[in-house]
Amino acid sequence: MNASATVPLAPAPRGAGFFSTRSARDARHLLGLEGMSREELSDLLDDAEREREWLRSGAPNRDDLAGCSVMLAFIEDSTRTRTSFEVAARRLGANALTFSASASSLNKGETLFDTMKVFEAMGTQLLVLRHSMSGAAACLARTLERVGVLNAGDGMHEHPTQGLLDLLTLRDAWKGRFEGRRLAIVGDVGHSRVARSAIHGLTTMGAQVTVGGPGTLMPADVGLLGCGIATSVDEALAGADGVMALRIQRERMEKGLLPSLVEYGREWGIDFGRVALMKPDAVVLHPGPVNRGVELDPGVADSARSVILTQVANGVAVRCAVLKRCWTAWREAA
Amino acid sequence: MSTLTLFRNLLHWRTGERVTVAVEDGVIVPPPRRGHEHARVLEAPGAVLAPGLVDLHVHLREPGQSAKESIETGTRAAAAGGFTSVACMPNTVPVVDSPAWVEWVKHRAAAAYARVLPIAAVTQGQNGEQLAPLQAMARAGAVAFSDDGAPVASAAIMRRALEYARNTGLPIVGHEEDPTLRADGVMNEGFTATRLGLRGIPNAAESVLCRRDADLAELTGARVHLAHLSTTQGFDALRDAKRRGLPVTGETCPHYWTLTDEAVGDYDTLAKMNPPLRSEADREACIAAIADGTIDCFVTDHAPHTADEKARPFAEAPFGIVGLETALALTITFLVQPGHLSLARAIELWTDAPRRVFDLPEVDLEPGSEADLVVFDPGGEWVVDPELFFSKGRNTPFAGWRLQGRVLATMMGGRFTHLAPEIDFEHQLVLPAEAAR
Numbered sequence: 001m002n003a004s005a006t007v008p009l010a011p012a013p014r015g016a017g018f019f020s021t022r023s024a025r026d027a028r029h030l031l032g033l034e035g036m037s038r039e040e041l042s043d044l045l046d047d048a049e050r051e052r053e054w055l056r057s058g059a060p061n062r063d064d065l066a067g068c069s070v071m072l073a074f075i076e077d078s079t080r081t082r083t084s085f086e087v088a089a090r091r092l093g094a095n096a097l098t099f100s101a102s103a104s105s106l107n108k109g110e111t112l113f114d115t116m117k118v119f120e121a122m123g124t125q126l127l128v129l130r131h132s133m134s135g136a137a138a139c140l141a142r143t144l145e146r147v148g149v150l151n152a153g154d155g156m157h158e159h160p161t162q163g164l165l166d167l168l169t170l171r172d173a174w175k176g177r178f179e180g181r182r183l184a185i186v187g188d189v190g191h192s193r194v195a196r197s198a199i200h201g202l203t204t205m206g207a208q209v210t211v212g213g214p215g216t217l218m219p220a221d222v223g224l225l226g227c228g229i230a231t232s233v234d235e236a237l238a239g240a241d242g243v244m245a246l247r248i249q250r251e252r253m254e255k256g257l258l259p260s261l262v263e264y265g266r267e268w269g270i271d272f273g274r275v276a277l278m279k280p281d282a283v284v285l286h287p288g289p290v291n292r293g294v295e296l297d298p299g300v301a302d303s304a305r306s307v308i309l310t311q312v313a314n315g316v317a318v319r320c321a322v323l324k325r326c327w328t329a330w331r332e333a334a
Numbered sequence: 335m336s337t338l339t340l341f342r343n344l345l346h347w348r349t350g351e352r353v354t355v356a357v358e359d360g361v362i363v364p365p366p367r368r369g370h371e372h373a374r375v376l377e378a379p380g381a382v383l384a385p386g387l388v389d390l391h392v393h394l395r396e397p398g399q400s401a402k403e404s405i406e407t408g409t410r411a412a413a414a415g416g417f418t419s420v421a422c423m424p425n426t427v428p429v430v431d432s433p434a435w436v437e438w439v440k441h442r443a444a445a446a447y448a449r450v451l452p453i454a455a456v457t458q459g460q461n462g463e464q465l466a467p468l469q470a471m472a473r474a475g476a477v478a479f480s481d482d483g484a485p486v487a488s489a490a491i492m493r494r495a496l497e498y499a500r501n502t503g504l505p506i507v508g509h510e511e512d513p514t515l516r517a518d519g520v521m522n523e524g525f526t527a528t529r530l531g532l533r534g535i536p537n538a539a540e541s542v543l544c545r546r547d548a549d550l551a552e553l554t555g556a557r558v559h560l561a562h563l564s565t566t567q568g569f570d571a572l573r574d575a576k577r578r579g580l581p582v583t584g585e586t587c588p589h590y591w592t593l594t595d596e597a598v599g600d601y602d603t604l605a606k607m608n609p610p611l612r613s614e615a616d617r618e619a620c621i622a623a624i625a626d627g628t629i630d631c632f633v634t635d636h637a638p639h640t641a642d643e644k645a646r647p648f649a650e651a652p653f654g655i656v657g658l659e660t661a662l663a664l665t666i667t668f669l670v671q672p673g674h675l676s677l678a679r680a681i682e683l684w685t686d687a688p689r690r691v692f693d694l695p696e697v698d699l700e701p702g703s704e705a706d707l708v709v710f711d712p713g714g715e716w717v718v719d720p721e722l723f724f725s726k727g728r729n730t731p732f733a734g735w736r737l738q739g740r741v742l743a744t745m746m747g748g749r750f751t752h753l754a755p756e757i758d759f760e761h762q763l764v765l766p767a768e769a770a771r
Contacts, residue, residue, distance in 0.1 A: 139647045139648070225528065
């Protein structure tokens with residue numbers, strides 16, 4: 001028996017480490033933009049650009065995803081993300097099914113896991129998941145063995161395909177270069193998965209990000225994500241190359257976070273006067289749907305500076321690119 | 335026929351001197367002058383002999399949640415961790431909020447592997463509204479009162495509870511967490527929560543209630559024990575209460591001096607507990623509060639859950655980790671080895687110190703004392719393997735960690751409740767039937 005109390009110990013591992021981040025590095029999954037390299041992001045954007053040309057050309061459907069069963073599981077409401085994933089999957093020849101939570105056994109007390117394991121048993125290969133809980137996609141990615149998980153928005157965590165379509169939109173607007181550019185993100189940063197994906201994507205690509213919003217909507221230590229913090233909309237927008245206005249999600253707002261939408265619009269809403277604070281070629285983004293007159297002055301949303309509909313168009317192209325990437329990795333792993 | 339047990343040439347936990355302690359009929363007796371042929375002898379060079387460890391804060395999950403743990407498995411885990419007494423929290427199903435349930439727990443624990451000291455609820459069903467029969471439960475054997483799992487949200491109810499408990503002389507153990515500040519939080523508020531998009535629990539949720547209950551202890555003159563302190567501000571609140579001379583004590587747990595909220599990593603539910611793992615600054619403040627004597631005792635907050643429950647998405651998974659079988663080693667490895675505490679002081683915080691907090695009878699190594707003992711090898715290294723736990727709970731964030739400090743034998747009331755597999759008695763040891771079960 002070793003009774004010596006002086007044996008030096010190796011430093012204990014930091015972090016609990018039971019659930020490793022291996023799933024995040026498995027290319028069958030797309031869980032978030034955090035941790036992806038500039039090369040990975042550039043490759044996806046380049047491919048999305050090619051897909052955009054093809055989609056615009058009106059060419060017939062392809063068979064890149066022939067034999068692939070894609071389950072679109074939207075456990076939280078969504079219109080544009082679900083539709084654009086569905087369009088992308090069908091255009092690439094996948095067998096796409098939509099799972100509607102309201103009509104499902106999730107209402108009978110079956111757990112998310114058990115339901116998704118049923119899909120796995122049915123032969124679903126790619127699962128596109130929208131869920132109100134942060135980490136839901138990561139959780140499924142490490143539970144399901146034979147399914148690639150694409151995060152279509154998990155709670156307040158990430159929305160990686162939205163982040164990619166924002167990157168594609170900005171790369172066009174910024175003439176292909178992210179260095180030296182700065183995006184202002186204004187509004188409900190705390191509850192926003194769109195903001196988190198945008199911050200990770202843009203800082204990885206070399207752009208700067210400034211966030212601003214009411215103190216009640218700013219998450220703790222947000223600056224450690226690699227962005228600057230502005231205390232007013234004017235400060236955030238001054239000299240910026242673009243602004244992303246975030247939706248004020250009334251349904252998520254806990255009581256007492258904002259005095260009123262009128263006050264929000266006055267203090268943080270973006271009108272033409274505030275647009276003029278940015279560089280002359282700066283653009284206005286919004287993940288939609290827009291609360292007109294709250295986050296954006298209606299005129300601004302429809303103006304030439306707005307790229308909101310370009311974002312939507314880019315969404316299908318980006319989702320084509322990520323579906324191909326995940327399916328390729330799935331087949332390599334199989 | 336009584337059997338004599340000799341603990342020979344072990345190191346006294348406090349003095350470090352070699353001692354021989356004899357046990358007969360459940361109590362410590364003067365060592366015989368001559369060799370005893372019929373004695374069973376435990377001799378382990380370099381091992382330390384100490385009174386059995388005491389844990390004032392465990393969840394044994396009975397009645398009602400025996401899929402997570404039972405009194406039998408929980409106390410078996412306690413014995414493996416060197417504990418001979420554990421105080422169990424009343425947040426079971428149903429809640430231990432009547433003398434009948436206090437007696438049920440005691441009855442159920444009569445043949446357990448450790449002494450089980452029931453803590454009874456402060457309010458009926460832990461609803462935070464109506465006082466439970468505190469005096470009757472004290473008479474039935476409760477050692478303290480707590481609505482642990484949740485705070486007594488109303489200051490007025492807490493005041494009345496303290497006034498009412500004052501006659502019993504028993505402390506109220508406060509789960510200090512302001513429910514409005516905690517809201518839907520699932521982990522520490524800070525960068526990791528922001529990165530993961532998880533709702534945070536601010537430090538102030540703890541300290542606001544610590545300070546409220548310190549003031550209520552002053553108002554009522556009743557005893558408040560602050561449970562599982564985790565924040566710089568919580569330690570400060572306890573320090574201030576002591577400076578004011580108030581009847582306030584406080585405890586902390588091994589995970590608060592070993593881990594930070596970074597352990598949540600990629601939504602690791604094994605790093606989810608309540609209070610949550612905090613920042614590095616809070617971890618350092620925890621060690622400082624231990625070292626300067628602010629912290630009165632250590633507890634594990636042993637909180638077993640099933641693997642299924644912990645496999646849920648982070649926000650849905652239950653709070654809590656098991657702790658009984660890693661507590662001593664985490665103390666030695668992370669407090670004694672780096673020089674924050676002497677071994678003697680560390681052991682005191684698991685033995686005499688908690689006994690003082692709950693006014694439990696003293697146990698020492700002198701003749702006449704109850705034979706509640708632990709023998710451990712302070713230098714023994716081992717790797718945490720949850721599959722080898724005696725607890726039903728496997729929910730530990732320390733799996734795979736190499737730790738120092740191994741329990742070799744635990745004795746409660748003169749019978750061995752745990753023996754490490756390699757224990758080599760000079761004379762064959764026949765385990766008492768109840769311990770071999």
